[in-house]
Amino acid sequence: MPTMQRTSLFRIFIFTLLLCAVFSCSKDAVDMTIPDTDVVAEDDMTSENSATTDTDSENSDSDTTTTTTTTTTTTDDSDNSDTDTSSSTCTDPGSFVFNEENGLVLVEFENAAYSDSWALKAAGNSFSGDGYLVWEGSQYFNQPGNGLLTYTIKITNPGTYRFHWFNSITAGNDGTEHNDSWLRFNDADDFYGQKGNSVVYPNGSNKSPNPAGSSQDGWFKIYRSGGNLDFIWSTRTSDHNAHEIYVRFDTPGTYVMEVSARSSNHAIDKFVLFNENWSEADATASEAFSTITCD
Numbered sequence: 185m186p187t188m189q190r191t192s193l194f195r196i197f198i199f200t201l202l203l204c205a206v207f208s209c210s211k212d213a214v215d216m217t218i219p220d221t222d223v224v225a226e227d228d229m230t231s232e233n234s235a236t237t238d239t240d241s242e243n244s245d246s247d248t249t250t251t252t253t254t255t256t257t258t259t260d261d262s263d264n265s266d267t268d269t270s271s272s273t274c275t276d277p278g279s280f281v282f283n284e285e286n287g288l289v290l291v292e293f294e295n296a297a298y299s300d301s302w303a304l305k306a307a308g309n310s311f312s313g314d315g316y317l318v319w320e321g322s323q324y325f326n327q328p329g330n331g332l333l334t335y336t337i338k339i340t341n342p343g344t345y346r347f348h349w350f351n352s353i354t355a356g357n358d359g360t361e362h363n364d365s366w367l368r369f370n371d372a373d374d375f376y377g378q379k380g381n382s383v384v385y386p387n388g389s390n391k392s393p394n395p396a397g398s399s400q401d402g403w404f405k406i407y408r409s410g411g412n413l414d415f416i417w418s419t420r421t422s423d424h425n426a427h428e429i430y431v432r433f434d435t436p437g438t439y440v441m442e443v444s445a446r447s448s449n450h451a452i453d454k455f456v457l458f459n460e461n462w463s464e465a466d467a468t469a470s471e472a473f474s475t476i477t478c479d
């Protein structure tokens with residue numbers, strides 16, 4: 185083979201090698217996503233939710249910031265005499281009270297005073313109300329209390345209520361990441377997870393047994409299961425051993441429910457508390473949002 189021809193073939197060989205090297209390098213770079221450092225994958229895969237269809241909500245950002253206004257009017261007389269008529273406008277979410285009625289409390293998560301890194305979003309069409317809250321701050325896998333949201337609930341029918349929330353994952357494509365936040369009922373008479381005959385209490389509640397995975401200071405880590413990422417009713421605690429959430433109120437009165445940030449990009453739209461007079465299906469299908477008064 186002439187020298188010129190050998191040199192050309194050698195150059196083509198080197199060029200091909202370089203192309204391969206460049207191609208595989210860029211492929212590796214694409215695959216090098218930063219892992220989510222959730223220390224425990226928690227989902228109970230044996231009971232993965234398959235009942236809810238994925239309505240394919242787009243992740244286009246269409247932030248909407250809307251303030252909810254509720255008006256409470258008190259009129260003591262219907263005549264036009266000079267007796268006092270007081271009208272107060274209840275616009276401060278920090279003083280909202282959600283009134284239980286017929287064993288049901290139904291609340292939009294965005295009807296709260298929120299700050300820090302909770303963002304009100306309204307992408308897709310699965311949510312209700314003005315939108316849903318998404319945690320865009322740091323992750324707090326073992327530190328509840330950050331980005332605190334509080335909901336004051338007035339109970340007139342004491343008893344045991346089940347807690348359920350409508351929540352979604354707004355980042356990635358893994359059903360066990362960005363899928364949890366913290367929940368606590370600190371002034372209720374009991375707060376626990378139940379699965380059949382198994383009951384778990386939050387760490388720090390001085391009760392046992394406690395759930396598998398993170399829990400502290402009376403807070404449960406509440407996660408959602410399921411491979412589809414859109415909003416579903418899925419509310420669980422204890423890693424790999426999904427327990428449903430219950431809270432007991434022994435006397436009529438006001439109680440405070442707290443939510444705080446754990447995983448970034450976890451989205452919460454609304455929650456329901458319902459007593460034994462309600463089926464899960466009826467409670468989650470209800471659109472009877474609780475009347476808001478102000479304290």
Ligand SMILES: [Ca+2]
Nearest residue numbers: 222360361363
């Ligand atoms: Ca998780």
Ligand SMILES: [Ca+2]
Nearest residue numbers: 312313315453
């Ligand atoms: Ca909502």
